Amino acid sequence: MAEDVIVAIDGGPASNAAVDWMLDRARTATLSVELTTVVELDWAPAGGPEDDFHIVYERALSEAGRRVDEAAPTLRKTSVVRRGSPVEELIRASTRADLLVIGTNKRTGFLAGAVYGTLPLRLAAHARCPLVVVPANWTRSDGPVVAGAEDDRSSDVALDFAAREAARLGRGLVIVHAWTIPATLGLDDGSIVPFDALQEAHEEILALAAGRIRAAHPGLEVAPVLEQGPAAPTLVEASQMAALLVVGTHGRGAVAGLILGSVSHDVLLNMPCPIAVVPRPAPPPVTAM
Known part of the structure; x- marks a missing residue:
């Protein structure tokens, strides 16, 4: 079709x-x-x-x-x-x-x-x-497809799109997950930030995302990348030689910036390559009881 x-x-x-x-x-x-x-x-x-x-x-x-x-x-x-x-x-x-x-x-x-x-x-x-x-200065690249993985399942639709694009092109898929230490953690009470525990939690998030894509696309080369730092600059840096960068939206609401999400907004202002923005599907209608 x-x-x-x-x-x-x-x-x-x-x-x-x-x-x-x-x-x-x-x-x-x-x-x-x-x-x-x-x-x-x-x-x-x-x-x-x-x-x-x-x-x-x-x-x-x-x-x-x-x-x-x-x-x-x-x-x-x-x-x-x-x-x-x-x-x-x-x-x-x-x-x-x-x-x-x-x-x-x-x-x-x-x-x-x-x-x-x-x-x-x-x-x-x-x-x-x-x-x-x-x-406007686009030229064809033989690089991989790069996609960002969120902390939750909100990026699943974008990751699925990215995997299909990588398979179509015959390229690898790089899944990037960026994480930061929460700003409120350990600032006022003198407690020690559990850095290792936080990193391990984000490693698990990335491993689950990569495992799901590998299961759905057995022949696809999937490279998970974990980085500490802000998500948008990390994705821009990872996509300098990419064929495509794939990001998702945060659904729909009243304010465009909140609908799009700060990460997608920021990468669109610093484009390293073509960027695909994949909307989340609309929630199913609520059925009256």
């Missing part, structure tokens, strides 16, 4: 990188691709005719389609122009996709609502399918 992939297009180098990443994926997966651009109706260049401005979006979409046709002429694709808020339209599109792919850079693009800046963070917090954010 083909994987439904949506690639956001804004005509800049970031979305070009997103298209290139998708084309690379098409080498090892069967894809059905939608190239989409969002015309933000609330904004247009001062003094510029609105219709002319819309042509810029359509031209960017057409150019992306041409690049796909040249690189992968048999790839099934469609091109869609959406109108509205880029965040809202892409979140809506994600409800029927298996993967949403966007590019990112910190430079100012020529389209309002272009795929850079805060858009990846907002999409990562609310997308209904895994979101892959591709840096």
Whole structure:
């Protein structure tokens, strides 16, 4: 069955990188691709005719389609122009996709609502399918897939996604678990911090996560890595040569930063490689008794 992939297009180098990443994926997966651009109706260049401005979006979409046709002429694709808020339209599109792919850079693009800046963070917090954010300077890497393991089972969905990606690519999977000494432990009462006991507890957390993945993917090379320190810098450092870094979200709520989680937020601001943000599944509905 083909994987439904949506690639956001804004005509800049970031979305070009997103298209290139998708084309690379098409080498090892069967894809059905939608190239989409969002015309933000609330904004247009001062003094510029609105219709002319819309042509810029359509031209960017057409150019992306041409690049796909040249690189992968048999790839099934469609091109869609959406109108509205880029965040809202892409979140809506994600409800029927298996993967949403966007590019990112910190430079100012020529389209309002272009795929850079805060858009990846907002999409990562609310997308209904895994979101892959591709840096504008992306080049193909033969490195492993890296994923972060949390203290609890909240990262299981992200780890499962990472394992499937590693198996698809024929790469190893590096599972990173970072731990710190709780700030309130032993500060006021003069007690000795049980360092060895804490480390052993986190070693067990990592071993359980790695064991579960090995059992589900017997042929996959899994390398567990335990590090003491903040999680986000540890993951960024571990992913410098990675093909993909996979992180999870903390579910959905009222505040985007809390939904996404500080670790995912921070790695998206310090991207060492493409990052996949995998949402946790929605809890089952509560049935009235």
